[in-house]
Amino acid sequence: MIRLSILASLLCGVSLLAACDNMAKQPRDKTWTPASVGPDRKVWPPQPAPNTVAREDRPQPAPALTPTLLARGKERYEIYCTPCHGYLGDGDGMIVRRGFPRPPSFHSEALRNTPTRHFYEVATNGWGAMYSYADRVTSDDRWAIAAYIRALQASQNTAATELPEAVRGTLR
Ligand code: HEC
Numbered sequence: 001m002i003r004l005s006i007l008a009s010l011l012c013g014v015s016l017l018a019a020c021d022n023m024a025k026q027p028r029d030k031t032w033t034p035a036s037v038g039p040d041r042k043v044w045p046p047q048p049a050p051n052t053v054a055r056e057d058r059p060q061p062a063p064a065l066t067p068t069l070l071a072r073g074k075e076r077y078e079i080y081c082t083p084c085h086g087y088l089g090d091g092d093g094m095i096v097r098r099g100f101p102r103p104p105s106f107h108s109e110a111l112r113n114t115p116t117r118h119f120y121e122v123a124t125n126g127w128g129a130m131y132s133y134a135d136r137v138t139s140d141d142r143w144a145i146a147a148y149i150r151a152l153q154a155s156q157n158t159a160a161t162e163l164p165e166a167v168r169g170t171l172r
Contacts (some may be wrong), residue, residue, distance in 0.1 A: 041052070053137065060139040060140065062143045063121070063144075069147055071141075073148030073151075076148075077148045082094070084103050085106065089106035089153070090105045090156075101129055103130065111153075112157060116149075119150075122144075123145060
């Protein structure tokens with residue numbers, strides 16, 4: 001009986017060693033390395049499925065500000081940011097109302113004066129309790145969201161006298 005258990009633990013040790021050996025030899029990719037052809041002649045690492053965000057989606061410079069970009073930003077903001085930041089950006093999102101830590105309002109003096117890049121960078125890297133969105137929102141979409149936050153800020157902080165004549169006429 002004793003001999004048998006010694007044998008069993010020896011065998012177990014050998015197989016563990018073998019497993020370690022294999023793990024040490026397996027290929028590894030570094031973040032941001034370009035895709036290469038793997039041993040099975042397939043492209044390695046696997047390519048992202050449609051409508052997912054690739055790990056290779058590195059930070060990019062800001063795209064041109066257009067109505068299309070703003071519309072895209074509104075759509076993405078409402079999907080990804082409203083649960084906490086709310087539709088107006090005042091930090092009154094649905095899950096905040098149910099107890100999640102309250103984010104700061106985008107209409108504070110500090111966030112109104114921050115460069116647009118700050119919104120992009122917070123969405124890219126996270127901020128304090130807020131996690132990064134880089135793995136689910138593409139770089140261009142993060143810029144689009146940043147542009148839309150600027151529009152949200154303008155919507156809450158523009159004096160009536162600064163509005164175009166035609167728009168002012170519609171106010172009461
Ligand atoms: C799950 C809730 C949640 C979601 C969703 C969320 N945030 Fe936040 N956000 C927070 C919290 C909480 C803070 C405050 C974090 C802290 O100060 O520790 C914050 C802070 C911020 C700030 C303020 C940084 C500063 O300078 O004070 C910005 C900008 C921001 N978020 C942008 C975004 C954008 C853009 C999105 C959508 C892509 C988003 N957030 C989605 C919770 C969220």
